[in-house]
Amino acid sequence: xxNALPTRKTILCLASVLVVMLAQAHHASAADTDREKxxxxxxxxxxxxxxxxxxxxxxxxxxLNAASNLGRAGMIQKNKRYETAFSRVDANGDGVVTPDELAxxxx
Ligand SMILES: [Ca+2]
Ligand SMILES: [Ca+2]
Numbered sequence: 001x002x003n004a005l006p007t008r009k010t011i012l013c014l015a016s017v018l019v020v021m022l023a024q025a026h027h028a029s030a031a032d033t034d035r036e037k038x039x040x041x042x043x044x045x046x047x048x049x050x051x052x053x054x055x056x057x058x059x060x061x062x063x064l065n066a067a068s069n070l071g072r073a074g075m076i077q078k079n080k081r082y083e084t085a086f087s088r089v090d091a092n093g094d095g096v097v098t099p100d101e102l103a104x105x106x107x
Contacts, residue, residue: 037068042099052096058086061097 045053045061053061059082065073076085089097089105 034070038065038070038102039099041065041068041070042102050096052098054096055082055086058082058089058097 041061041064042053043049044064045057047057047060062073062076062082062085065071066077072085076082086097087093089101091101091104
């Protein structure tokens with residue numbers, strides 16, 4: 001009688017922990033794979049290896065991401081919206097896109 005409430009509480013607690021864990025695991029694995037692909041594409045596109053993408057490197061980056069089905073790269077490539085995408089991603093307007101600026105957009 002007296003342990004009915006704690007047991008129910010324990011089950012509810014375990015259930016919610018499980019749900020959170022499953023949600024995180026799913027989210028993390030999808031995001032990690034995309035992030036790894038994105039990071040690899042960034043390195044490939046960064047021709048002069050200064051850890052920033054100028055406009056022409058950015059075009060390469062979008063094309064690589066489109067080939068990997070990442071984010072909206074396919075749409076950008078299809079609609080030739082490189083210029084718009086670049087100015088949107090280049091938050092500080094210094095003419096190059098850094099990993100931080102991409103991360104802010106979840107790219
Ligand atoms: Ca570069
Ligand atoms: Ca910038």
